[in-house]
Amino acid sequence: MSKAILVAPAYPSSGEVMIKVEHLTKKFGDFTAVDDISFEVEKGEVFGFLGPNGAGKSTTLRVLSTLGRPSGGKASIGGYDIVKQDTEVRKLIGIVSEKMIMYDRLTARENLWFFGKLFNIPTELLVKRIDELLDLVQLTKFRDVQVGTFSTGMRQRLNVVRALLNMPQVLFLDEPTLGLDPQSTVEIRDFVKKLNRENGTTVIVTTHSMVDADMMCDRIGIIDHGKLVALDTSANLKKLISGDNGTALELDVQNLTQTIVEQLRALPCVETLSQSDSNHLKLLVKGEDSFDSVIDAVRQRGGKIESIESQPPTLEDVFLHLTGHEVRDSADQKMPVERRGRWGGRGAVRQRVR
DSSP states (O other), X not given: OOSOOEEOOOOSOOSXXXXXXXXXXXXXXXXXXXXXXXXXXXXXXXXXXEOOTTSSHHHHHHHHTTSSOOSEEEEEETTEETTTTHHHHHHHEEEEOSSOOOOTTXXXXXXHHHHHHHTTOOHHHHHHHHHHHHHHTTOGGGTTSBGGGSOHHHHHHHXXXXXXXXXXXXXXXXXXXXXXXXXXXXXXHHHHHHHHHHHOOEEEEEESOHHHHHHHOSEEEEEETXXXXXEEOHHHHHHHHHTTTEEEEEEEETTOOHHHHHHHHTSTTEEEEEEOSSSEEEEEEESTTHHHHHHHHHHHTTXXXXXXXXXXXXXXXXXXXXXXXXXXXXXXXXXXXXXXXXXSOEEEEEEEOO
């Protein structure tokens, strides 16, 4: 259970608001996927939604990108209402979904040509833009190679620039590094920061990766069970723990038992406790004597401490502190996804891991 809803004051800036969300709600029958959330995103900001699968991140993104209708509340992008002026909104946005939208038998250039024509981009301009985008993601020498032969990282880079063909002011990225190897992940992160820095593109990223959120985003909204439980910069979110004399402790206990775990959990100084394997514990503690209290509690129950280390708080510690569980605890939850019928009407609701 969340201890409190902590939404920081408005982001300190005199810049233009690009996205405004007011009491947005999305329901699937009796299930509330997005629960009365409100926030603003400044023009040129990289904004992150951090939370487990099933938290409501991707559903929020689908609603904002006009792929789903809200059940309540309202939102606007570039001053246009996402429901009443959805056609104008779509002119401003690009979206990279979790599933890559590419045709394996087409080359990189043919894929971009196909999607560019769907935007009715004039031929001369499209040729120039394709060359520029392929160069941007270092795929120029692979432009005439079938995409089916690409590595996952190459495909994702191409998938991202596909969403840039219409030169959007706002780019939505849904789990952009999911399933990528470490090198490809770094490339995507660097590209997103470069795109934002050089083009001023407003970027909305959904992720359950703490590292992605920490390294890419100017501000981070932590979402859990459809609710926005905190919103601030990464540094300020971590101060929710460290600013109140809080410390993250990791310790390995050779003969760890449930009795020792419960003894530690009962300590007044222990805010949260998680166990990753048979002998490894991670605790968030507060107070000057917390380090000694933890050691004494383990030894009183006959525990043999192999190692203990104090760590700076991470975003995962913040999430655990605010929600009472780790991000991966909810990774197998399923989120309903609304399907639209052939002519744009609402179709059946199906279950999908998001």
